[in-house]
Amino acid sequence: MGCKSAQTEEPTLQNITIHMIGDSTMANKKNPDENPERGWGQILPQFFNEKVTIKNHAVNGRSTKSFRELNHWQPVLESLQPGNFVFIQFGHNDGKETDPTRYTNPQTAYRYNLIRYVEETRAKGAIPILFSSIARRRFNSEGVLLDAHGNYTLMARLVAQELNVPFFDMQYLTEQMEVSYGVEASKKLHLHFAPGENDYFPEGITDNTHLSVLGATEICKIFVAELQKQQLPLAKYIKK
Numbered sequence: 091m092g093c094k095s096a097q098t099e100e101p102t103l104q105n106i107t108i109h110m111i112g113d114s115t116m117a118n119k120k121n122p123d124e125n126p127e128r129g130w131g132q133i134l135p136q137f138f139n140e141k142v143t144i145k146n147h148a149v150n151g152r153s154t155k156s157f158r159e160l161n162h163w164q165p166v167l168e169s170l171q172p173g174n175f176v177f178i179q180f181g182h183n184d185g186k187e188t189d190p191t192r193y194t195n196p197q198t199a200y201r202y203n204l205i206r207y208v209e210e211t212r213a214k215g216a217i218p219i220l221f222s223s224i225a226r227r228r229f230n231s232e233g234v235l236l237d238a239h240g241n242y243t244l245m246a247r248l249v250a251q252e253l254n255v256p257f258f259d260m261q262y263l264t265e266q267m268e269v270s271y272g273v274e275a276s277k278k279l280h281l282h283f284a285p286g287e288n289d290y291f292p293e294g295i296t297d298n299t300h301l302s303v304l305g306a307t308e309i310c311k312i313f314v315a316e317l318q319k320q321q322l323p324l325a326k327y328i329k330k
Contacts, residue, residue, distance in 0.1 A: 104173070106327055107143045109166055109216075110134075111157060111207070112179035114300060115224050116148035124290050127281055128306035130224070130313070131177075137314050142327045153183040153192040154203035163207070172215030175324065178207050179260070181223035181242035182299065196241040204249045219322075220250045220257050224309060225264040227280050227298035229273045235265055256322055263312045279305030 110116055116131040131146040138144070147166050149157065157163055157180065170176070180203075184194040194200040204220065211218040226238035243261045250257035268276045281297035288295075301309065318325045 103139075103141050103326060105141050105143070106173070106175065106324070107145065107171070108175045108177060108324075109170065110144065110146045110148055110177045110179075111163065111166060112148035112177070112221075113152050113182050114148070114150035115182060116146065116177075116179055117150055118146050118148070121290075126283075126288060126290060126302055127300050128303050130301060130306040130309040133303070133306045133310045134313070137310050137329060138327050139329050148179075151183055151192070152180070153186070153194060154180045154200055154207070155184070155194050156192045158203070159191070167210055167214065170211065170214035170216040174214075174216040176207070176211045176216055176218045177221060178204065178211075178218060179221035179223065180204075181239050181246070184242055185240065196245045200242060201245045201249060204246060205253065208249070208253050208255055218255050220246050220255050222246045222257075222259050222261040224260050224301075225268055227268055227276050229268075229276075233273050235269050256320060258313065258316055258320075260309070260312070263316060264309060267308055267312060278302060279308060 110131045112131070115129060117129040118132045119125050119127045119129060129146070129148060131144070131148055135144045147162060149162055152160070152162065183192045184196070184200050186192045194203060208218045208220070222243040223239050225235070228236045228238050230236055239261055243259065247257055247259065249255070268279070271279060280302060281291070281295050281300055283291050283295050285294035286292065314328055317328065
């Protein structure tokens with residue numbers, strides 16, 4: 091008596107593993123008790139329930155090229171199980187035109203590197219999700235936020251469309267975030283400390299790329315909202 095019918099019963103949530111590959115804007119940072127910097131992948135577990143395990147493999151300074159060539163990808167690939175998710179977010183370092191170990195042409199090498207990550211993920215029965223890079227805080231003297239990623243975001247979107255991969259346009263969404271905070275207040279999203287203001291950066295720092303705890307948390311909130319908007323199955327695992 092009083093049991094739900096099979097038709098109305100909630101589906102049982104399975105245990106889910108998310109693997110994250112990317113660069114410093116996603117990566118776990120050392121010494122979190124003292125270090126004010128965070129990657130958004132470091133904060134993300136707080137937003138999912140206990141059924142979700144997040145393995146953040148992102149590494150500072152990596153591009154689609156160097157993440158593979160420095161052997162970060164192979165162990166991830168070997169560990170993938172059917173039904174795992176792989177979040178793929180590169181671009182910041184692919185644009186390093188003075189560094190042959192990292193640079194990729196967006197129209198060619200970057201595009202094919204993304205395709206290869208997607209195809210290898212799917213070959214293991216895992217589920218790829220593509221992300222454009224988060225915005226840099228790059229305002230001009232008139233207070234206009236300028237583009238920092240050129241064609242890398244476009245190529246990520248086109249690969250996602252071509253291969254029918256879920257796509258999160260984090261550049262667009264985080265540009266809106268930067269603009270909503272404004273020229274001055276958006277510094278709080280990043281690492282802006284005067285000399286002597288923060289013990290971890292005693293000489294001060296002006297960094298408009300990497301994230302503070304606030305910035306990483308805001309990006310996680312943006313991702314969660316977009317996940318719900320896209321109605322992907324992962325949205326069921328967001329903490330209520």
